[in-house]
Amino acid sequence: MxxxxxxxxxxxxxxxxxxxxxxxxxxxxxxxxxxxxxxxxxxxxxxxxRQGSELIAADLVLESARPLAETFAARAQAQGLRIAQTLEFRSVVQGERPQLVLMKAVDAAYPLRGQLRIRSALDASDQAVAAGPPVGEVWVESRLLRLLNIRIGESLNIGATRLRIGAILSAEPDQSRAFFNIAPRVLMNRADLDATGLIGPVSRVTQRLLIAGAVSEIDTYRAWASTQLNAALTLTAARDARPEFxxxxxxxxxxxxxxxxxxxxxxxxxxxxxxxxxxxxxxxxxxxxxxxxxxxxxxxxxxxxxxxxxxxxxxxxxxxxxxxxxxxxxxxxxxxxxxxxxxxxxxxxxxxxxxxxxxxxxxxxxxxxxxxxxxxxxxxxxxxxxxxxxxxxxxxxxxxxxxxxxxxxxxxxxxxxxxxxxxxxxxxxxxxxxxxxxxxxxxxxxxxxxxxxxxxxxxxxxxxxxxxxxxxxxxxxxxxxxxxxxxxxxxxxxxxxVPEGAPNYFLTTIQPADVAPLQAFLSEAGIAAPLLYPMITARLTQIGDRAVEPSAYPNPRAARLASREFNLSYGAEPQADNRIVAGTWWSEGAEAAPQFSVERGIAETLGMQLGETLTFSVAGRTVTGPITSLREVRWDSFNVNFFVVASPALLQQEAASYITSLYLPAAREGVIAELNRRFPSVATLDVEALIDQxxxxxxxxxxxxxxxxxxxxxxxxxxxxxxxxxxxxxxxxxxxxxxxxxxxxxxxxxxxxxxxxxxxxxxxxxxxxxxxxxxxxxxxxxxxxxxxxxxxxxxxxxxxxxxxxxxxxxxxxxxxxxxxxxxxxxxx
Structure with missing residues (x-):
C-alpha cells in the first residue's frame, strides 16, 4: 500500500x-x-x-457445376445472412435463325449487392433497377436483337416456352465473371426455368449461391464454408472477383x-x-x-x-x-x-x-x-x-x-x-x-x-x-x-x-477474317487502331512432371484455376505494362524455341517455378515449353493482359480469335452500336462500371x-x-x-x-x-x-x-x- x-x-x-x-x-x-x-x-x-462485393453481386459466392447441398443455404439463413440463387447455362434460342446464348436464371433476391442496368430502347439511356426481370419476361443484350433482327416487346422461343423481351440488358453486377463470353446474354426469372424444359439430369449448369450480410457473420460463414469445399465447389470473396479491383x-x-x-x-x-x-x-x-x-x-x-x-x-x-x-x-x-x-x-x-x-x-x-x-x-x-x-x-x-x-x-x-x-x-x-x-x-x-x-x-x-x-x-x-x-x-x-482515357470497351471473339475490316471501321470512326492480340483457349494439363488436378490444391483459388481453361496469347515483345521480374524474355533469334512467360501471381498460386515445363492441351493437340520468365502485370491499367504468353512459333499455327481494348467517350457510344451491326460475331464488353469501381x-x-x-x-x-x-x-x-x-x-x-x-x-x-x-x-x-x-x-x-x-x-x-x-x- x-x-x-x-x-x-x-x-x-x-x-x-x-x-x-x-x-x-x-x-x-x-x-x-x-x-x-x-x-x-x-x-x-x-x-x-462492399464496393468489391458489387462486382460479384454479393459478399461471397459459392459456385458449382453440380447441385449445391441445401446445407449451404440453410447455414447462411440460420446466421441471418441474405441469399440469392442463380443458374447459368448455354442454350439456343430461335429467331430468324438459331442463336447460341448464355442463359442466366435469377430469383427475386438477385442482386444482393450492386444494381442491374437496363434500357427500354437501343438509343435510350441506362436506368438502374434493383431486381431482375418479372415472371414471363427476359432481358437480353443489344447484340442479340441485331443478330436475330428482333425488337423489344417481341417474344423469344426459349426451349418449350416463349418469353417476352422486356428490356435491353446493359450491365449486371457480376458480369465481369464471364469476361470473355462468346454468346450474347439472356437474363430470365428463375420461376420460368421449369417451363423451358432446358435443365435435365445431364445438363451442364453452373449453379451459384450468393450470400451477403454483416462483415463478422460473413467471416464466420466463410471460415465454415472453406472446410466444406471440394474440387467441384469454389468459394469467391469480393476482393478476389477481378484482378483489376x-x-x-x-x-x-x-x-x-x-x-x-x-x-x-x-x-x-x-x-x-x-x-x-x-x-x-x-x-x-x-x-x-x-x-x-x-x-x-x-x-x-x-x-x-x-x-x-x-x-x-x-x-x-x-x-x-x-x-x-x-x-x-x-x-x-x-x-x-x-x-x-x-x-x-x-x-x-x-x-x-x-x-x-x-x-x-x-x-x-x-x-x-x-x-x-x-x-x-x-x-x-x-x-x-x-x-x-x-x-x-x-x-x-x-x-x-x-x-x-x-x-x-x-x-x-x-x-x-x-x-x-x-x-x-x-x-x-x-x-x-x-x-x-x-x-x-x-x-x-x-x-x-x-x-x-x-x-x-x-x-x-x-x-x-x-x-x-x-x-x-x-x-x-x-x-x-x-x-x-x-x-x-x-x-x-x-x-x-487508371488515367482518363483508360480502355472502357473490350472487343473479343474477333475472327481473323474480321481483323482488317474492323481496323478499317475503327479508323473511319476516328479511333486510333488498337493493338489486337491473338487468344487461344487451352487447358493446363501438366506442370513439370506433375499432372494438374484440382483436387491436388487445398487453396480454393488454385483449385479453381486448375479446373478452368486458360486464354493463351503469343507475341514477340512483352506488353508495355508488363515487367519481367525473373528470367528473360525470348529474343528474336530464339523465337523458334518453345517458351512460356507466366504472370507471377498465378505462378505462385499454382506452384510454377522458373525453368519448369508447362503442358497445355490446345484443340486436342499438346503443346509444351519451359517457363523462361515471370511477369508482373498491372491489371488495373485495363489493357488486354494474359496470365500465360507463349513465344510466337509455339502457338502461331493454332486457330485463334483476337481481342483488343479501346476507349470511347460517352458521346460516341453509337460507334459500338454500329460495330455490333456490322460485325455481329464480335462480342463487346463495357467495363466502364468496373473502371468506376x-x-x-x-x-x-x-x-x-x-x-x-x-x-x-x-x-x-x-x-x-x-x-x-x-x-x-x-x-x-x-x-x-x-x-x-x-x-x-x-x-x-x-x-x-x-x-x-x-x-x-x-x-x-x-x-x-x-x-x-x-x-x-x-x-x-x-x-x-x-x-x-x-x-x-x-x-x-x-x-x-x-x-x-x-x-x-x-x-x-x-x-x-x-x-x-x-x-x-x-x-x-
Missing amino acids: TTWRLTLRLLRRDWRSGELSVLAAALVLTVAAITAVGFFTDRVEATLH SAALERASRFLHLATLVTLLVAGAAIALASQRLVERQTDTVAVMRCLGAPRHLVLRVLIGRLVLFGLAASLLGCLVGWLGQAGLFAALDDWIGVELPPASPAPLLVGLATGLIALLGFAVPPLLQLAQVTPLRALRRDLGTPRLSAALTLSAAGAALALLILWQAHDLELGLKLLGGVLATLLALIGSVLLLVQFAGRLTGRVRGVWRLGLAALTRRSATAVLQISGFGIGILALLLLAVVRVDLLEAWRET VRAVIERGVMAVEYVFLFTLAAGLLVMYAGLQASLEQRRREHGILRTLGAGRRTLLTSLAVEFTAVGVLAGLLASVFAEATGWLLATQLFELDFQLNPALWLIGVLGSGVVIGLAGTVATYPLLIHPPLRELRGG
Whole structure:
C-alpha cells in the first residue's frame, strides 16, 4: 500500500507541475493516431470491400457445376445472412435463325449487392433497377436483337416456352465473371426455368449461391464454408472477383497500413525524447527519496507503477481523441464519401490501449531505469549528473517494441517484415550518419572562430545529446518529407494507373477474317487502331512432371484455376505494362524455341517455378515449353493482359480469335452500336462500371491516406518540439557558467542560432536522402508504381529545416538567457 500511495502522490505532483506534458502529448497522439486509423481503416476498408462485393453481386459466392447441398443455404439463413440463387447455362434460342446464348436464371433476391442496368430502347439511356426481370419476361443484350433482327416487346422461343423481351440488358453486377463470353446474354426469372424444359439430369449448369450480410457473420460463414469445399465447389470473396479491383484494393490497404506505421514510428521517437527529458527532471526527486531511506527496489517499483498508471490514463484519453477524430472526419466528409459506412467496432479501442502501453514500456522504461541508479550523494553534488544506462539495453528495448508493433499493425507478414527491415536499416544508417557528421563538426570547430566556434563546439561537447537531437529531428523531418512523397508523388502515380482515357470497351471473339475490316471501321470512326492480340483457349494439363488436378490444391483459388481453361496469347515483345521480374524474355533469334512467360501471381498460386515445363492441351493437340520468365502485370491499367504468353512459333499455327481494348467517350457510344451491326460475331464488353469501381477505391483510398498522415504531421512536429526540450537542463547550467565567465547575451544567442541551424541542416540533409530512398523503395518494391526524383524535396528538406529548426531552437532557449546567471547555477 505504501508503494501505491507514494506512486499516486508522485503522479499527481508531476501532472500538476507539467513534468509529464510532453510525454503525455506524445503518448496521446500515438494512441489517438492508432485508434483513429483503426476506426477509419475498419470502416473504409469495409466500404471498399462492399464496393468489391458489387462486382460479384454479393459478399461471397459459392459456385458449382453440380447441385449445391441445401446445407449451404440453410447455414447462411440460420446466421441471418441474405441469399440469392442463380443458374447459368448455354442454350439456343430461335429467331430468324438459331442463336447460341448464355442463359442466366435469377430469383427475386438477385442482386444482393450492386444494381442491374437496363434500357427500354437501343438509343435510350441506362436506368438502374434493383431486381431482375418479372415472371414471363427476359432481358437480353443489344447484340442479340441485331443478330436475330428482333425488337423489344417481341417474344423469344426459349426451349418449350416463349418469353417476352422486356428490356435491353446493359450491365449486371457480376458480369465481369464471364469476361470473355462468346454468346450474347439472356437474363430470365428463375420461376420460368421449369417451363423451358432446358435443365435435365445431364445438363451442364453452373449453379451459384450468393450470400451477403454483416462483415463478422460473413467471416464466420466463410471460415465454415472453406472446410466444406471440394474440387467441384469454389468459394469467391469480393476482393478476389477481378484482378483489376483486387490490385487497387490491395494498394489501398497497404497505403493505409503504411501511414499508420509511419505515425507509430515518429510518435515512438517523440516518446523516447520526452522520456529522456523526464529523466533529467526527475533525477533530483529520486536523489531525495534515496536520502530519506527509500531502497532501490522501492524506487524502481514506484517508477514503473507511475509509468503504467500514467500510460493507462494517457492511452484512454488517446482512444477518446481518436474516436472523436474519426467521427468528426466522417461527419465533415459525409457528402464526399457518398456511401453509407458500417458502424465502428470496439476492437480499435483495445488495440489503441495495448499499443500505447507497449510503446510506452519499450521507449520510456529504459531511460527511467537510469533513475533507479541515482545515488543519495546526487542530492549534495549536482555535478554527478544522471547515471548512464547501457545503450545496448535501450536500443534493444526500443527495437523489440518497434518490431512487435510493426508486425502487429501491418496486418500483413510480408509487408511487416519489409517495413521492419527497412525501418531498422534506416535508423541504423541515420544514427551512423549522425555520428559521422558530429565528428566532422568537431574537426571543423578548430578552423572557425567566434560564435561559429562556440555554436559548433556545442555539438561535440554534448555529442550524445547531439546524436539524439539530430536523429530525432531527422526522423521528424523524414516523416514530413515522406508525407510529401507519399501524398504527392506516390498517390498521384497511383491515380495515374487508371488515367482518363483508360480502355472502357473490350472487343473479343474477333475472327481473323474480321481483323482488317474492323481496323478499317475503327479508323473511319476516328479511333486510333488498337493493338489486337491473338487468344487461344487451352487447358493446363501438366506442370513439370506433375499432372494438374484440382483436387491436388487445398487453396480454393488454385483449385479453381486448375479446373478452368486458360486464354493463351503469343507475341514477340512483352506488353508495355508488363515487367519481367525473373528470367528473360525470348529474343528474336530464339523465337523458334518453345517458351512460356507466366504472370507471377498465378505462378505462385499454382506452384510454377522458373525453368519448369508447362503442358497445355490446345484443340486436342499438346503443346509444351519451359517457363523462361515471370511477369508482373498491372491489371488495373485495363489493357488486354494474359496470365500465360507463349513465344510466337509455339502457338502461331493454332486457330485463334483476337481481342483488343479501346476507349470511347460517352458521346460516341453509337460507334459500338454500329460495330455490333456490322460485325455481329464480335462480342463487346463495357467495363466502364468496373473502371468506376476501381477509381472509387483509389480516390477514397487517397482520401484515407491523406487523413492518416495528418497524425504523422502532428507526430513529426511533436518530435521536433521534444528534441528542442531534450537538452534544456544541460543548457541551463552551461549558459549560467558562460555568462559568469563574461559571455554576453548576444554572443550566446548567436551561437545558439548557429548550433540549431547546423542541427537543422544536418537533419534535413539526412532526412532528404532517406526520404528519396524510402520513396523509391516504397514505389518500386511495395506498390509497384513509377517513381521520379523530386528536386523540391531537397530544397524544402535542407534549407527549410535549417531555417525552421534554427529559429525554433533559438526562440525555445532564449528564456535561459534572460535570467541571472546565479539563478541558473542554483537551478532556480
